[in-house]
Amino acid sequence: xxxxxxxxxxxxxxxxMVHGHQIVYLDSAASSQKxxxxxxxxxxxxxxxxANVHRGAYxxxxxxxxxxxxxxxxxxxxxxxxxxxxxVFTKNATESFNLIARSWGGNALSQGDAVxxxxxxxxxxxxxxxxxxxxxxxxxxxxxxxxxxxxxxxxLDQLLDGVKMVxxxxxxxxxxxxxxVAEIAERAHAAGALxxxxxxxxxxxxxxxxxxxxxxxxxxxxxKMCGPTGIGVLWGREEILDSMPPFLGGGEMILDVRRDGFTxxxxxxxxxxxxxxxxxxxxxxxxxxxxxxxxMDNIRQxxxxxxxxxxxxxxxxxxxxxVIHGPSDPAQRGGVVSLQYRDIHPHDLSQVxxxxxxxxxxxxxxxxxxxxxxxxxxxxxxSFYLYNNEADVDALVDSLELAGELFxx
Amino acid sequence: xxxxxxxxxxxxxxxxxxxRHRGELDCPxxxxxxxxxxxxxxxxxxxxxxxxxxxxxxRITGQGCSISQASASMMAAAVQDKSIExxxxxxxxxxxxxxxxxxxxxxxDQETVxxxxxxxxxxxxxxxxxxxxxxxxxATLSWNTLLTGLDDLDG
Numbered sequence: 001x002x003x004x005x006x007x008x009x010x011x012x013x014x015x016x017m018v019h020g021h022q023i024v025y026l027d028s029a030a031s032s033q034k035x036x037x038x039x040x041x042x043x044x045x046x047x048x049x050x051a052n053v054h055r056g057a058y059x060x061x062x063x064x065x066x067x068x069x070x071x072x073x074x075x076x077x078x079x080x081x082x083x084x085x086x087x088v089f090t091k092n093a094t095e096s097f098n099l100i101a102r103s104w105g106g107n108a109l110s111q112g113d114a115v116x117x118x119x120x121x122x123x124x125x126x127x128x129x130x131x132x133x134x135x136x137x138x139x140x141x142x143x144x145x146x147x148x149x150x151x152x153x154x155x156l157d158q159l160l161d162g163v164k165m166v167x168x169x170x171x172x173x174x175x176x177x178x179x180x181v182a183e184i185a186e187r188a189h190a191a192g193a194l195x196x197x198x199x200x201x202x203x204x205x206x207x208x209x210x211x212x213x214x215x216x217x218x219x220x221x222x223x224k225m226c227g228p229t230g231i232g233v234l235w236g237r238e239e240i241l242d243s244m245p246p247f248l249g250g251g252e253m254i255l256d257v258r259r260d261g262f263t264x265x266x267x268x269x270x271x272x273x274x275x276x277x278x279x280x281x282x283x284x285x286x287x288x289x290x291x292x293x294x295x296m297d298n299i300r301q302x303x304x305x306x307x308x309x310x311x312x313x314x315x316x317x318x319x320x321x322x323v324i325h326g327p328s329d330p331a332q333r334g335g336v337v338s339l340q341y342r343d344i345h346p347h348d349l350s351q352v353x354x355x356x357x358x359x360x361x362x363x364x365x366x367x368x369x370x371x372x373x374x375x376x377x378x379x380x381x382x383s384f385y386l387y388n389n390e391a392d393v394d395a396l397v398d399s400l401e402l403a404g405e406l407f408x409x
Numbered sequence: 410x411x412x413x414x415x416x417x418x419x420x421x422x423x424x425x426x427x428x429r430h431r432g433e434l435d436c437p438x439x440x441x442x443x444x445x446x447x448x449x450x451x452x453x454x455x456x457x458x459x460x461x462x463x464x465x466x467x468r469i470t471g472q473g474c475s476i477s478q479a480s481a482s483m484m485a486a487a488v489q490d491k492s493i494e495x496x497x498x499x500x501x502x503x504x505x506x507x508x509x510x511x512x513x514x515x516x517x518d519q520e521t522v523x524x525x526x527x528x529x530x531x532x533x534x535x536x537x538x539x540x541x542x543x544x545x546x547x548a549t550l551s552w553n554t555l556l557t558g559l560d561d562l563d564g
Binding site: 019345346347348351352355363364368371377378406407 | 417422450452472474475544547
């Protein structure tokens with residue numbers, strides 16, 4: 001099965017012109033575009049059933065609650081979870097990691113313990129641990145990379161000694177590397193550690209099954225998977241989430257409040273203080289429906305084909321003048337291509353491409369420790385999604401030449 | 410390409426390809442100031458010597474985009490032998506040129522040269538950056554770094 005060829009037509013933004021060119025959107029690793037079905041679902045909520053959830057006895061409040069909880073169930077199914085109670089709504093993956101660090105880590109970690117992360121983590125899976133470590137005094141260890149940008153597992157078992165949490169990305173947002181999460185999780189579990197996974201780049205692009213991943217906790221964000229901004233997910237095994245104290249306090253997350261204390265609510269509401277982003281949750285539910293209707297296997301296959309085409313086109317055209325970071329085998333990576341063309345600074349490259357309506361990202365991609373490992377201050381990153389096609393890749397490849405001309409010495 | 414030509418003026422590209430005043434001075438007697446642009450990872454490190462209240466020498470190291478590196482190079486040329494007071498004034502004028510208030514945007518559209526901007530000289534070539542707001546920080550990085558360094562002298 002392949003993806004329908006008219007997918008761009010379902011994304012209203014992608015028909016826009018920028019600087020006289022039809023937009024070529026190659027920054028889905030930062031944020032994806034939204035199909036009309038997602039935008040409509042959110043509008044429909046505001047136009048017809050906008051009401052606060054969970055306590056209203058009247059019709060539209062009941063409908064809003066029903067829509068929101070149905071979305072939770074579909075999102076749980078989408079990632080292979082046993083129960084919607086395991087799906088906690090957060091603001092984004094960053095908040096999900098902060099929740100894990102603060103709630104689980106604040107309870108479980110102290111001096112003498114260690115948390116293992118990797119050299120390719122996003123700041124969202126670094127800084128929350130650093131903040132907590134400054135308070136609790138536990139150690140943060142870093143799993144290194146091979147020269148090709150894969151995780152170097154040769155010393156994993158030694159590194160796991162004394163580790164209580166392994167917190168790793170399933171796919172690098174800079175290198176595109178797909179990590180052997182299940183294998184690492186098996187060894188981590190054998191060493192007595194829990195495993196948290198950053199699925200921000202993985203869940204939108206590959207079929208995801210939390211049982212197969214062998215993860216205990218999984219963080220991802222809605223806006224990178226055709227959903228809206230402002231909605232993220234923390235999935236966790238029920239017994240682990242149950243053991244964790246509440247994160248934010250307030251309405252919705254309590255069963256009872258007395259002058260002398262409170263009793264937290266059941267899962268997942270225990271972690272959802274305050275009025276939730278109802279429209280965003282409904283929007284993410286519509287996004288999951290959209291992705292499921294296309295088939296995650298088909299999306300993955302489309303991206304392998306497109307990434308392969310991009311890697312070959314770029315190398316054929318520019319050869320040694322171009323450095324592409326990360327694994328060279330498209331099967332080992334997602335559709336994220338970080339590149340350095342001659343000595344043109346990524347900021348300048350993306351500026352030139354912008355004049356052709358091509359959107360790529362330049363910068364450190366919130367992965368400064370990785371930038372240091374790569375020996376660069378920044379990279380230019382093109383990233384693909386289900387709506388991109390070979391013409392988009394051709395536009396990217398052609399436009400590099402324009403930058404080359406402008407900055408030639 | 411017209412938009413790009415306004416940003417990447419020939420003189421800017423020249424300073425980028427052939428940066429002036431690169432290098433590092435011994436500290437002490439020179440003073441050092443480092444600046445970072447957290448958004449894009451650009452960094453600039455300045456070492457400079459003050460004699461009789463004026464900048465005698467200034468050297469630059471660092472990495473970054475053409476705008477940040479050219480701006481640093483042009484700044485080094487512009488502040489050479491200027492008194493600290495004049496450098497502060499020049500930086501105020503430069504940053505005023507880089508501000509994205511609407512009247513400044515309008516002013517940037519006009520080809521008239523104001524009395525104040527005469528003293529900016531070559532630095533005026535960077536005026537086009539204002540139309541690319543995300544790049545303003547690139548252009549002002551070296552100036553802010555120098556100002557921090559000068560403030561530290563007083564401290």
